[in-house]
Amino acid sequence: MNIYQHFRPEEREYIDQVLQWKSNVEQQYAPKLTDFLDPREQHILKILIGEHGEVNYQFFGGISGLERNRALIYPDYLVPSEEDFQISLFEIQYPRKFVTIEHRQVLGTLMSLGLKRGKFGDILISEGRVQFFAAEEISHYIKNNVESIGRAGVKLVETGIENAVTAAELWDENELTFSSLRLDTVISGIYHLSRQKSLALIQHGLVKVNWTLIENPSFSCEEGDMLSVRGHGRAKIMGLDGKTKKEKWRITVGKQK
Incomplete structure (x- = not known):
């Protein structure tokens, strides 16, 4: 096989x-x-x-x-x-009264260290508290090399995993119809963009499917796919619900709040 x-x-x-x-x-x-x-x-x-x-x-x-x-x-x-997984949890200390730190800023700073995305886990943000998980083998390197995120001076404090905040993901679900499962068609429908705009986003390397950069507009989407369009947020194909009488796909889509 x-x-x-x-x-x-x-x-x-x-x-x-x-x-x-x-x-x-x-x-x-x-x-x-x-x-x-x-x-x-x-x-x-x-x-x-x-x-x-x-x-x-x-x-x-x-x-x-x-x-x-x-x-x-x-x-x-x-x-x-749990110890076998060798995971460290960091809390970011920063002047919360004066600045806000966003998920993309944290990820951008971590990626600028020259490490693979696979060395970092989820980034958690809850009521101003910002934390992230990382592979234990790079914890010292991170602590010694992150001094600012965005315009904020920061200090990384390694803490016990039991101190992790909970940051629930919220999704707005809607049932939409699409003429096909082509990536450019799906993006146009989900984000209310013209076909030309969707094509441009894909061709300029701004679209990922399942965390992989996709530059082919005719890429066929499937149930369970996670879409990420830079500047427009993330969406997930929750379900393929069959076709209408006019042969259009009915798809349940979740957009991240």
Whole structure:
């Protein structure tokens, strides 16, 4: 059976990587800890590792219900603990009375350190408190190299995971109709943009599907896809609800509040 036929062509490299991780755990009988994975990567890993085999997996990102998680792939003798995931939690101290720090500013600052996105987990913002999860192996580097975010001078304080704030994701759900599942068509409908504007956003590298940059307007969207359009926010295809009498797709879409 060709495993690749069940996934998109651009996911082939990651599929090979997961299969190699699984093989290494089987042969070496030792666990493998990954970087933080986005939900699509977690979904693929879950399918490829499978259930009830000699190799198991668990996801953990610091607390339950997070988007980005590290995966621990391990032989069946091991009983994992939270410590095995090697996750640090940082709280950002800044002059909250005078400035506001946004999610994109935190992510931009962290990415400017020259580290992979996979080294950072979720960014949590709740009532002015700003926190983020990171891989333990880079915690000292982060602390020594982040002194400002946006225009605010900041101090990073490493704290226990039990001190994590809860920042619930809220989605506005609507049922929309689309003439096709092409990416440019879907973006036009979700964000109320002209087809020309949607094409320009895609061609200028401002659109991601499942955290992967997509520059092909005819890319076919599927149920569960997460869309991100720079300057317009994120949306998720919650469900494909069939076609109308006029052969248009009925799609349930969630837009992040």
